Amino acid sequence: MTDFELRRQLRELRGPRQPERDLWPQIARRLSADFQPAAVTVRRRARWPLAIAAGLVMAVSVGLFSLSLHDRVGSVASEDATLPSELNARHQIQRARELAASGDPRLVSAEVVLDVASSELDHALAQQPDAIFLVGLINRTHAQRRKLARLGLDAS
Amino acid sequence: MKTMTLPLVSLLLLGAGSTALAGTPINQSRDVDASVRIEISNVRGSVTVSGWDQNRVEITGTLGSGSKGLRVEGNGSRLEIEVEKPGSSGWFNWGSSSKMDDSTLDIRAPRGAELHIDTVSAEVTVSEIAGRLLDVNSISGKIRLDSAARELEIGSISGSVELKGNGERVQVDTISGDIEFSANRDRLKFETVSGNITVSTETYREFSASSVSGDINLRGKPVGDARIDTETMSGDIRIEAVGELSARIEAETFSGRIRSDFGKVQEPDHGPGRSIDATVGDGKARLSIDTFSGDISIRRD
DSSP, X not given: OOHHHHHHHHHHHHSOOOOSSOOHHHHHHHHHHHTOHHXXXXXXXXXXXXXXXXXXXXHHHHHHHHHHHHHHHHHHHHHHTSOHHHHHHHHHHHHHHHHHHHSOHHHHHHHHHHHHXXXXXXXXXXXXXXXXHHHHHHHHHHHHHHHHHHHHHHHO | OXXXXXXXXXXXXXXXXXXXXXXXXXXXXXXXXXXXXXXXXXXSEXXXXXXXXXXXXXXXXXXXXXXXXXXXXXXXXXXXXXXXXXXXXXXXXHHHHTTSOOEEEEEEEETTOEEEEEESSOEEEEESOOSSEEEEEESSOOEEEEOOOSEEEEEESSSOEEEEOOEEEEEEEOSSOOEEEESOEEEEEEEOSSOOEEEEEEEEEEEEEEESSSOEEEEEEEEEEEEEEEEESSSOEEEXXXXXXXXXXXXXXXXXXXXXXXXXXXXXXXXXXXXXXXEETTOOEEEEEEESSOOEEEEEO
């Protein structure tokens, strides 16, 4: 199978699919069976202990989580106010400064370009995980980074 | 004010003149085979190679002050020409290359020569060379080739690449350098991270181009069972099909727009994305286009 055919088949998986047979009669039968009073009573009785246990577990979990969150609020309050994109930009500026200070100035701009590209590609892939071509672009960006690293070694 | 400016300008000109004078003239020549392999390296300044109908390599130009000298070694089938750096460090070493001034290499070589050129910031210009292979690598130097070499292999980090001249295959990769190709070659492969790719060719059989944020523009006629693969993350892709197009077209974008003279743009009822899946003519050629947020345009020229 060629890449071209593989991509087409992956694309087709994403679309709406028609069931092979009419599912409604079976659904309707189950719904009407569920609404029979005797069956409902039996099932409700059978599930009460489970529901109470689950409620207790949830209440305890929420309480513990709230306590731990309360402890952490003070330390992370300033970070919460910062948007992820701002953090990203700040990180990139910091990285550029580090490179400019320590690396070969001829390679700094390329390093920054690769950093930004990698970060944006990761973000894009998170939004469109089935995009094989984005994986290809990430791999090529990594290859360029390796090439740059080799040049950096030669320069030192 | 004028009386102050004139002496200042004169001083500056004098300074510039003395720098130019500091360069040592180069004048060397070697007898070689018609298909000689020549390896050239120069860190900064320029490398200009032009072909001629003589089995001889002639090297002229100036050697920048600070360089150790010009090394010319080899025999009739293989020749190395290198502007040597001071000290014993590698040729790409930043510390030693910053101590050198620009060197200018003007080289005449047999038309059938195979060239391998490495530079850091030196510009590279090649014309009238039609050997088996022309291989050029640079960090930030601009690369301009007008060559009918059968194969072109170009690598650049931030320098732009301009290519002309017909042949069989071309492969270019850059990080931020723009790529401009205007010639006829059957197999074309371009990769960049943020540079733009602009290709104008009469016909082609294989076209592969990828970019993260740069745009891709292709104008030409795919022949027979040609294969076209283009992909970007945020760059726009524009394909201009010259003449009658006969191809299976598959184009898809996650959040970009699609404009096409062929097929109908499909949008799913639920979720993002636009795509085209169409067959034009007998559908022999295959056109595959993918972007994440870049726009796609497929036009009939």
